[in-house]
Amino acid sequence: xxxxxxxxxxxxxxxxxxxxxxxxxxxxxxxxxxxxxxxxxxxxxxxxxxxxxxxxxxxxxxxxxxxxxxxxxxxxxxxxxxxxxxxxxxxxxxxxxxxxxxxxxxxxxxxxxxxxxxxxxxxxxxxxxxxxxxxxxxxxxxxxxxxxxxxxxxxxxxxxxxxxxxxxxxxxxxxxxxxxxxxxxxxxxxxxxxxxxxxxxxxxxxxxxxxxxxxxxxxxxxxxxxxxxxxxxxxxxxxxxxxxxxxxxxxxxxxxxxxxxxxxxxxxxxxxxxxxxxxxxxxxxxxxxxxxxxxxxxxxxxxxxxxxxxxxxxxxxxxxxxxxxxxxxxxxxxxxxxxxxxxxxxxxxxxxxxxxxxxxxxxxxxxxxxxxxxxxxxxxxxxxxxxxxxxxxxxxxxxxxxxxxxxxxxxxxxxxxxxxxxxxxxxxxxxxxxxxxxxxxxxxxxxxxxxxxxxxxxxxxxxxxxxxxxxxxxxxxxxxxxxxxxxxxxxxxxxxxxxxxxxxxxxxxxxxxxxxxxxxxxxxxxxxxxxxxxxxxxxxxxxxxxxxxxxxxxxxxxxxxxxxxxxxxxxxxxxxxxxxxxxxxxxxxxxxxxxxxxxxxxxxxxxxxxxxxxxxxxxxxxxxxxxxxxxxxxxxxxxxxxxxxxxxxxxxxxxxxxxxxxxxxxxxxxxxxxxxxxxxxxxxxx
DNA sequence: TCAATCCGTATC
DNA sequence: ATACGGATTGAC
Numbered sequence: 231x232x233x234x235x236x237x238x239x240x241x242x243x244x245x246x247x248x249x250x251x252x253x254x255x256x257x258x259x260x261x262x263x264x265x266x267x268x269x270x271x272x273x274x275x276x277x278x279x280x281x282x283x284x285x286x287x288x289x290x291x292x293x294x295x296x297x298x299x300x301x302x303x304x305x306x307x308x309x310x311x312x313x314x315x316x317x318x319x320x321x322x323x324x325x326x327x328x329x330x331x332x333x334x335x336x337x338x339x340x341x342x343x344x345x346x347x348x349x350x351x352x353x354x355x356x357x358x359x360x361x362x363x364x365x366x367x368x369x370x371x372x373x374x375x376x377x378x379x380x381x382x383x384x385x386x387x388x389x390x391x392x393x394x395x396x397x398x399x400x401x402x403x404x405x406x407x408x409x410x411x412x413x414x415x416x417x418x419x420x421x422x423x424x425x426x427x428x429x430x431x432x433x434x435x436x437x438x439x440x441x442x443x444x445x446x447x448x449x450x451x452x453x454x455x456x457x458x459x460x461x462x463x464x465x466x467x468x469x470x471x472x473x474x475x476x477x478x479x480x481x482x483x484x485x486x487x488x489x490x491x492x493x494x495x496x497x498x499x500x501x502x503x504x505x506x507x508x509x510x511x512x513x514x515x516x517x518x519x520x521x522x523x524x525x526x527x528x529x530x531x532x533x534x535x536x537x538x539x540x541x542x543x544x545x546x547x548x549x550x551x552x553x554x555x556x557x558x559x560x561x562x563x564x565x566x567x568x569x570x571x572x573x574x575x576x577x578x579x580x581x582x583x584x585x586x587x588x589x590x591x592x593x594x595x596x597x598x599x600x601x602x603x604x605x606x607x608x609x610x611x612x613x614x615x616x617x618x619x620x621x622x623x624x625x626x627x628x629x630x631x632x633x634x635x636x637x638x639x640x641x642x643x644x645x646x647x648x649x650x651x652x653x654x655x656x657x658x659x660x661x662x663x664x665x666x667x668x669x670x671x672x673x674x675x676x677x678x679x680x681x682x683x684x685x686x687x688x689x690x691x692x693x694x695x696x697x698x699x700x701x702x703x704x705x706x707x708x709x710x711x712x713x714x715x716x717x718x719x720x721x722x723x724x725x726x727x728x729x730x731x732x733x734x735x736x737x738x739x740x741x742x743x744x745x746x747x748x749x750x751x752x753x754x755x756x757x758x759x760x761x762x763x764x765x766x767x768x769x770x771x772x773x774x775x776x777x778x779x780x781x782x783x784x785x786x787x788x789x790x791x792x793x794x795x796x797x798x799x800x801x802x803x804x805x806x807x808x809x810x811x812x813x814x815x816x817x818x819x820x821x822x823x824x825x826x827x828x829x830x831x832x833x834x835x836x837x838x839x840x841x842x843x844x845x846x847x848x849x850x851x852x853x854x855x856x857x858x859x860x861x862x863x864x865x866x867x868x869x870x871x872x873x874x875x876x877x878x879x880x881x882x883x884x885x886x887x888x889x890x891x892x893x894x895x896x897x898x899x900x901x902x903x904x905x906x907x908x909x910x911x912x913x914x915x916x
Numbered sequence: 917t918c919a920a921t922c923c924g925t926a927t928c
Numbered sequence: 929a930t931a932c933g934g935a936t937t938g939a940c
Contacts, residue, residue, distance in 0.1 A: 259928095260928085262927090269926090269927070272928090274928050275928060293928085294928095295927065296930070296931090297929045297930040298929060311928075313928050315928065899926085
C-alpha cells in the first residue's frame with residue numbers, strides 16, 4: 231500500500247461485498263490442488279448465490295486455502311458440512327465446463343488408493359490443462375448424440391468378411407479366426423461385459439480388430455476407450471477407427487497433440503460429442519460417456535507406466551475402470567505379460583488365442599537357432615554379429631524382392647552380470663534379485679537386498695565365474711550396407727521413425743518399437759545382439775525380450791510365402807523356445823509361476839521407498855505395516871539416495887498402500903523436508 | 917491473575 | 929503463507 235495509511239480504518243479487514251450462500255445445497259466439496267498426503271481429502275466451501283448455477287460438480291474452481299488461492303475441482307454439492315469451523319466461500323468458478331466426470335473422479339480416487347498417492351496428483355494426470363481458447367472453439371451447440379445412435383448398418387460384419395488389409399491378403403481374416411473371437415464381439419455388441427486377454431496372430435491387422443471391437447461397443451449404445459503405447463500406434467488405430475466408424479465419431483488424446491488440440495479433443499469427449507476415444511497413457515482417464523469397453527494394446531510396453539506420481543500403470547487404471555463401470559475389457563498383444571496371464575489364470579479374463587494349427591499357418595518360419603558361440607564364430611559371417619543363417623535368410627529375401635527387417639537393441643542398458651560360462655543372468659541366492667558388479671575387482675552385490683554374492687555358483691550350469699554383459703552397439707546399419715551392397719539400407723529408431731515400407735528389396739535396421747510395417751510383410755526378420763536383452767538386470771527380461779521379438783517377427787510373411795525369422799541366441803533358452811513355437815502364453819505361464827515362487831509382482835505386491843537414508847528410515851518408522859510384510863534392502867540408489875523394498879502378499883496390497891499413504895501423511899504434516907518416493911509395483915527395480 | 921508472546925498445528 | 933489454540937512467560 232502506498233501513501234500514508236488512514237488513521238481511522240474501519241474494523242472490517244476486507245471490503246468484501248456481503249455474500250449470501252446459495253439457497254439450495256450451499257456447500258461445495260472441493261478437492262484442492264495440493265499434493266500433501268495429509269490434506270488428501272475434500273474440503274467444504276460455501277457457494278455464494280451468484281455462483282450457484284456455475285458451481286456444479288466436476289467444474290474447476292479457485293478457493294482460498296491456508297491463506298493462498300489454489301485451484302481445485304468441485305466434487306459435489308451438499309446440504310451441510312461436517313466441518314465445525316466457519317466455511318469460506320468459493321473464490322470463483324474458473325470455468326463452468328464439466329471436466330471431471332463423476333466416474334472419472336471415482337476412478338482417480340481408486341487409483342490414488344491403489345498407488346498410495348493423493349487424489350490431487352492423479353487428477354493432474356487425468357484432466358489436461360485448461361485452454362480457454364479451445365473451450366470457445368468447440369461450440370457447445372454441436373453437442374451431439376446423448377442418445378445411443380443407431381448405426382446405419384448393424385455392427386456386422388464381425389467375422390472373416392472384414393476386408394483384408396491391402397497387400398496383406400494372407401493375413402488372418404478377422405475375429406472369427408479366434409475360437410471365441412466372434413462370440414466376444416457379439417457379447418460387446420449386445421451390451422454385456424466380457425473380459426478377455428487376446429493373443430494376436432502373426433501378421434494380424436490389430437488396429438482393424440480393435441476398431442471392430444470399438445464399433446461393437448458403439449453399436450450397443452455405449453462408449454469405448456482404447457489405449458496404445460505411442461504416437462505411431464495411435465496413428466494406425468486412428469485411421470482404423472475412421473474407416474470402421476466413419477469420420478467424426480471418435481477422437482484421439484495424446485500429449486503429442488499439443489496443449490490446445492489436446493484440450494479440444496478432450497472437450498469433445500467430455501461434452502459427449504464422441505463416445506469412442508483412443509489415446510496414449512493419460513487417456514486412460516478420459517471422460518467417455520456410457521463406457522462399454524476398455525481396450526489396451528501391448529500391455530507389456532514400458533510406456534504404459536506413468537513416470538509421474540503416483541506412477542500408475544495404464545493396465546491397472548483400465549482394469550479398475552472396467553471393474554467400476556462394469557464394462558467389457560480387452561487386453562491384446564502379440565505377446566503376453568505375466569500380469570495378463572494372471573488375469574487368465576484367476577478366471578478374471580477369458581483367453582482369446584487362436585488354435586495351434588492356425589498359428590502355424592500364419593507364423594513365419596523360425597529355424598531352430600544353433601549354439602550361440604558357434605553362430606558367432608561362423609567364418610562366413612559378414613560380421614561377428616551377423617551369422618551365416620541370418621546372412622542367407624536376408625540375401626534370399628532380398629532376391630525374392632522382399633524387404634528385410636533387422637532388429638537391434640537400443641543403447642543404454644544397465645550393465646548386468648551373467649554367468650561367464652552359460653551366460654544365464656546371475657541372480658542373488660538369497661532373494662533372487664539381479665546382481666551387479668560395482669567394479670571389476672569387487673564381488674557381485676544384489677541390487678535388491680544388498681547382500682554380497684560370495685562363492686556364486688550358476689544354478690543352470692554350475693559355473694563359478696561372472697562377467698559383465700555387453701551392451702548392444704549401433705554400427706549395424708553400416709555393416710549391413712557393406713554386406714548387401716545392392717539394397718538400400720534404412721534405419722528407424724529414436725531419431726526418425728519410419729512408419730511404412732513398400733514391398734521392395736530393402737534392409738531396415740530398427741530398434742524395438744520402431745519397426746516399420748512392410749507392405750506384404752518382410753521376407754526375413756533378423757533379431758541381433760540378443761543378449762543385451764537377455765541379460766538385462768530386470769525381473770521382466772524374458773517376457774520383455776519375447777515381446778520385442780514377436781513385435782518384429784509378427785511383421786514377417788507367413789512361412790508358406792517364404793517369411794523367415796532368425797534369432798541369434800541359444801536355442802535352449804525358454805524365450806527362444808517360445809519364439810520358435812510362437813507360444814507367448816506358454817512363456818507367460820512360466821514367468822508367472824516363477825514370480826509366484828520368488829514372491830514378486832504380479833504374484834505379490836511390492837512397494838519401493840526411495841530417498842536419502844534418514845528420510846526412508848523416518849517413513850519406515852511411521853508406517854504400520856500389514857502382517858506378513860517383508861523388508862528388503864536398503865540398497866544404494868543414485869547419488870545420495872537409497873532404496874528399500876517392502877513385499878506383501880497380493881491380498882495385502884490395499885492395506886500396504888493405505889499404510890504407506892498414512893505414514894507419508896504423518897511426515898508431510900510434520901513438514902518433513904526430505905521427500906521419499908513411494909512406488910507400488912514399480913516396473914524397474916534396478 | 918492476566919495479558920503478551922511463543923510454538924505447533926491445521927489449513928473448510 | 930496465515931490464523932488459531934494452547935502453553936509459557938513475565939509483570940502486577
